Amino acid sequence: MKVIDASGLILGRMATRIAKLALQGEKIAVVNCEKAIISGKPEITWKEYKKKLDRRSGTRAGPFIPKRADRYVKRTIRGMLPKKHWSEQSRGRKAYSNIKCYVSIPETLKKEKIETIKGASVDNLKTQNYITIKQLLNYVKGGK
Template sequence: MDTLSYKTISANKATAQKEWVLVDATDLVLGRMASEVAKILRGKYKANFTPHVDCGDNVIIINAEKVKLTGKKWTDRVYLRHTGYPGGQREMTPEQMMKKSPERFIKKVVKGMLPKNRLSDKVIGNLYVFAGAEHNMQAQQPKQIELTNLNK
């Protein structure tokens, strides 16, 4: 019996087949959208998923300013950060973050859904967020997907 046929083949950077995916965030719930996008970025939906390799797709999110939050999360949720100076703790609500920069807010939420390791820093680089419907990634010819139909 040939034992070579039973070896598990792991994907690496050279063999990973990356695609470009377009997601329209209009009227999507933020957390549900972010978790699905994180799975696509990691490559969890692919048959050749390898946990220690960046084998996920590149994701473009458009209409980031039209995302929804349920309940009173726009005003009641608080994100904390620290400037590094004494008394430098700052807090912002999602409403304030969306007014300042919807792109950074969506990226922060998706990064929170990724594992906390060095690979997540590389994987989050494959995410491109645009506040409006226009994006400058037409040359990559992304295919548009519906996140609601992804698991079915």
């Protein structure tokens, strides 16, 4: 099992690499999900996420938007997997079942070797316009 530390990594770049590893059959655990980075102006990111949340439809019809950091990251990774025929035998669904996401580092994974993903670091950004997932979800919940 590969354990990947998401702190300081750009969410989209990290998600594509994790999806690729999962499609190859690897079991992956992503830790520190709330410290992952979304690049772009924070105000625009907040508005886009809030717009998704404010969308109303019939009773319990969805869309169901994640409000926890680990579920937000896992949902982003799911968007990078193949969607055709999302049945129990599909490649995408099997790969999705190999991915586990955690807000912090659980006791069971503390002894494992924790890796990072090259090329997905926040240091590669040219500007300092970014927001962490924790900040985004706190803002949407009403915090600052």
